[in-house]
Amino acid sequence: MAIDVTVLRVFTDRDGRYGNPLGVVDAATVDPGDRQRIATELGYSETIFVTPPAAGLHNAQARIYTPTTELPFAGHPTVGVSWWLKDRGMPIRTLQVPAGIVQVTYDGDLTAVSARAEWAPAFSIYDIASLEDLAAADPDDYADESEHYLWTWLDKEANTIRSRMFAPHLGIREDEATGAAAVRITEYLSRDLTIVQGQGSIIETTWSAEGWVRVAGRAVDDGQRQID
Template structure:
């Protein structure tokens, strides 16, 4: 029987452009053994499988897969899943993922999650000299054994960062918008940020000295596709 996959674009700009595609699947419709196959077949940077909350509950459980591996935590899927649950009339306060309990909040047209900085995977972080140099970077020039996060100030006075992320080790040559990397760079710089990543996706972060980072973004629903 075909499986319904809701396709979201997470971290769009204010006009609903750009954003990182995400597959969202009701976990009850899929055998757990098929999750990696489905994520690989879809080919999105991540696909999230959600155990829907019981009526009246304020938490849900989720598992996250790239085309190559399962992740204990990722920002773009948890923001997208939080938005999707509210859109279905089942907003939550928390999402339980293997890394821990993700706090969820809703900010007008944005969904937001708060995560521990140490939940994000290690990244090789590169402070690039200029936006032009960053945009000219070639993913093929970077090794495929670790995630590579390139960033530069677009407007330091306004805390605006321009970035790109290459993750061939996860089966993602270039990630359009990466919530976990946003957590890492926000903790690294110890300040709130407005991150413009990839072709023009927008991620908003808030830093806490207690080791939590809030990641917020807009989401667009691109409809449902079916996969065998």
């Protein structure tokens, strides 16, 4: 039987452009043993399998997969599926993922999740000298067993950075928008940020000295796919 997949773009700009594709699947429709295969066949940087909240409740559960492995936490899937649930009349306050309980809030067209900084992978972070050097970076030069995050300032006074992320070992040559990396760079710089990543995706973060980072963004629904 074919499995329905909703395709979102998460961390779009204000006009609904750019954003990172995400596959969203109702976990009840898939055998757990098929999750990795489905994520691999879809080919998105992440696919999330969600158990929606029971009637009258506001907590959901989810598991997240890249094309090659399961992740305990990721930003664009948790923001995306939280938006998806609200769009279907099921707004949530918490989302249980293997790393822990993600707090969820909604503010206008922004959906936000709050996560512990240590839930995100330990990215190799590179402070790049200029926008030109950042644009010239080749993902093939970062093809080891690590997640690589490259960034430079767009406007330091406005706390705005430009970034790129490469993780070939996860099946992600270059990621368009990376919420987990946004968590790490926000912790690294210890300040709220506006992050412009990839072709023009936008991630907004809020730093907390207590070790929590709020990651917020917009999402759009790009329709349905089916996969066997």
